[in-house]
Amino acid sequence: MKQKEFIIPFSGLKQGKHEFKYVIKNEFFESFEYDEFNSADVNLTVLLNKTSTMMELDFIASGSVNVNCDTTNEPYDQSVDSDIQLLVKFGEAFNNEDDEILILPHGEYEMNIAQYVYEMLVLAVPQKRVHPGIADGTLKSEALDKLEELQPKAKDEKENKEESDPRWDELKKLLTDK
Known part of the structure; x- marks a missing residue:
């Protein structure tokens, strides 16, 4: 044209x-x-x-x-x-x-x-x-699968899995001890 x-x-x-x-x-x-x-x-x-x-x-x-x-x-x-x-x-x-x-x-x-x-x-x-x-979730592609795999985990899951660090626990006590 x-x-x-x-x-x-x-x-x-x-x-x-x-x-x-x-x-x-x-x-x-x-x-x-x-x-x-x-x-x-x-x-x-x-x-x-x-x-x-x-x-x-x-x-x-x-x-x-x-x-x-x-x-x-x-x-x-x-x-x-x-x-x-x-x-x-x-x-x-x-x-x-x-x-x-x-x-x-x-x-x-x-x-x-x-x-x-x-x-x-x-x-x-x-x-x-x-x-x-x-x-709507109907598209299936390698790119979407890879993005989902690399997506950061939810914050709640991380906090539950990780043990608390004793060094930070001592510092946290300072906040509550007044």
Whole structure:
């Protein structure tokens, strides 16, 4: 999928509402040299409301990306649901410093929304990726078994097993002898 599909030639559109639909696959993220996803299948709808002085865009995404769990490195499908709004105005010079307002120079006839789509979807995936099988106990993996084996023992178990050190006992008496 090339990013050119995300160029919207708005000058030929009548005033009013327009809808654009996209299916985002992993090739889209690869075009940004982003390789954190094993695969992607996200449906994107862009609603454009064009007026005489500006345009409002609503991006609505829903689908899933396949990522590796941070704990076990097991791949799983992470659901992705996100939406953002973008206001497009016209001015003297191009300005995209504001996340919610894009200013295009007078005379522009098209805009590329690929960067907004990319950022929205990458930010929709949780920073810490945990396989759902870890939470409900259904995932069986060598990594989880090893983590459980290396997990520190509970504090109560240690205290019951260890004999008290006579040197500390003498010091403890000082606390109680007043």
